[in-house]
Amino acid sequence: MKPNDNNLRTAMDRRLSGMKVEDRHIAAVFSKAQGRQPRRRAVSLVVAFALVALLGTALAISWPATISWIQGIYGDRWADELKVGTHMPIHQVKVLGQVRYEVLEAIYVGEGQVDKEDYSYQQHSLYGTIRISPAADANIVLLPEDTLLSEYIGYNSHKGETAPPGTPTFLQKALETDAALLIATARPHGVLIDGELQEGWEIMYDYSSHGDGSLSYHFQVPMVPEMPEYQIKMSIQYWEITRSGKHLREGPDSNWVQDMNWVITVRPEGK
Amino acid sequence: MEMGGFWKIVNRPEGLAAQHAVEGLMREHGDSILRLCFVYLRDYHLAEDAMQETFLKAYRGFTGFRGDSGEKTWLTRIAINVCKDITKSAWMRRVNRGISLQDIPEPAAPPVEADDTLITAVMALPRKLKEAVLLFYYMGLPAGDVASALKVALPTVYKRLNKAQDLLRIQLEGWHETE
Structure with missing residues (x-):
């Protein structure tokens, strides 16, 4: 039996007929959707003006990029673990050729505070965010990996985001x-423990393009024991993609630039 | 044909109307999205989470949807990306996900052995081949939409489908081919 559309669809819909969307699923979706809105609705006009006047403070009280990332993908329960984790702002910068890399922060989650049994996968992990932007005077348009030139700056199709009309594509901006x-x-690459690179577990990562032309890369390094400080071995790189879509990463035209050995030491504040 | 749903989306309702529209999409496409996620993730509870996350993203991105693709293609694209994100998590890599149709809601009629054989064979396919098979044969997307959803070239879609056919032919050896 080949998986043509008749028999695969028939087989799945028949065998999986017990899997149906129920009212509870619908309620859960909109409960979650509406659960995020009060944060905006609660901002009255007076408070809004106060926040604008205190813009720097307002930015400081927003959740770090790493927590927003986890919350966007996995929801509140996982994000809550990071909120009570050890937050380590870093803001360490490396300029590699035409590109500026800034490690914004790392957050360590140890035993987990919120839900130890069901959510073991986010425990004993180091999370973080790197912001990538053009170096001074660099005339470049940055794309994250696996991104088409025809995709829209600031809208990440791999997350289901759709761009409003008029949004430039990466190619359009470059032209x-x-x-x-x-x-x-x-x-x-991972975390150094006693000078040795810890190996054995997959590192989770994700990326976003932002409207201002910068990129964010977020990561989770699992199975990291709690330590007084953490040495993260970073891998940063870039290469050109031509307007016809050719990657200049190998061969005589290659302009691949990389640093696979950038080690950052981070420690909890006050230590 | 999705014409009715397509015209609703082109009108781009907002607020409560958007909620009703997305609820309508859930009732129309939710079952197939849920089953797609189950075969992809091989876990019913993860599939429920993925399905709900798909429609949550659809609701949030609703006013930005331009109707360039049909609603089913749009939802399928979101669902595949949600499933991909879930499979990237370290937890997914630690847990041994066996292939089983045991712990799932009971079907309306007694199971047919041939169905189980075909579904588990598809579930066991390498991820990239499984994606192509599910989008093309189960969701019924045109090959061009499959290519767009998976962000690969069209010939790549056909190669993956052919490769999947070859693997399944080996695994399902002895079964009669039906057209």
Whole structure:
């Protein structure tokens, strides 16, 4: 029996007929959707003006990028673990050629506080965010990996985001500004423990394109014991992609730039 | 044909109307999205989470949806990306996900052995082949939409489908081919 559309669809719909969307599923979706809105609705006009006046403070009290990332993908329960974790702002910068890499923060989650049994996968992990942007005077348009030139700046299709009309694509922006198109990536190799790179577990990572032309890479390094400080071995790189979509990463035209040995030491504040 | 649903989305209702529209999408496409997620993730509870996350993203991105693709293609694209994100998690890599149709809601009629054989064979396919098979044969998307959803070239879709057919032919050896 080949999986043509008749028999695969028949088989799945018949065998999996007990899997049906129920009212509880629908309620859960909109409960979650509406659960996020009060944060905006609660901001009255007076408070809104106060926040604008105290813009720096307002930014400081927003959740770190790493927590927002986890919350966006996995919801409140996992994000709550990071909120009570050890937050370590870093803001360590490395300029590699035309690209600026800034490790914004790391957050360590140990035993877990919220739900130890069901959510073991986010425990004993180091999370973080790297912001990638053009170096000073660099005329470039940055793309994250696995991104088409025809996708829209600031809207991440792999997350189901759709761009409003008029949003420029990466290619359009490059043509408009006569800029080079660079694919840039940043993620950890892992954490050094006693000088040795810890191995054995997959590192989870994700990326986003932002409307201001920067990128974020977020990561989770699992199975990290709690330590007084953490040494993260970072891998950062970029290469050009031509306007016709050719990656200049190998061969005589390659302009691949990389640093696979950037080690950052982070420690909890006050220590 | 999705014409009715398509015109609702082109009108781009907002607020409560958007909620009603997305609820309508859940009732129309939710079962197939849920079953797609189950075969992809091989776990019913994860599939429920993935299905709900798909429609949550659809609701949030609703006013941005331009109707360039049909609603089913749009929802399928979101669902595949949600499933991919889940499979990237370290937890997924630690837990041994066996292939089983045991702990799932009972079907309306007694199970047919041939169904189990085919479904478990598809579930066991390598991820990239499984994606192509599910989108093309189960969701019924045109090959071009499959390519767009998976962000690969069209010939790549056909290669993956052919490769999947070859693997399944080996695994399902002895079964009669039906057209």
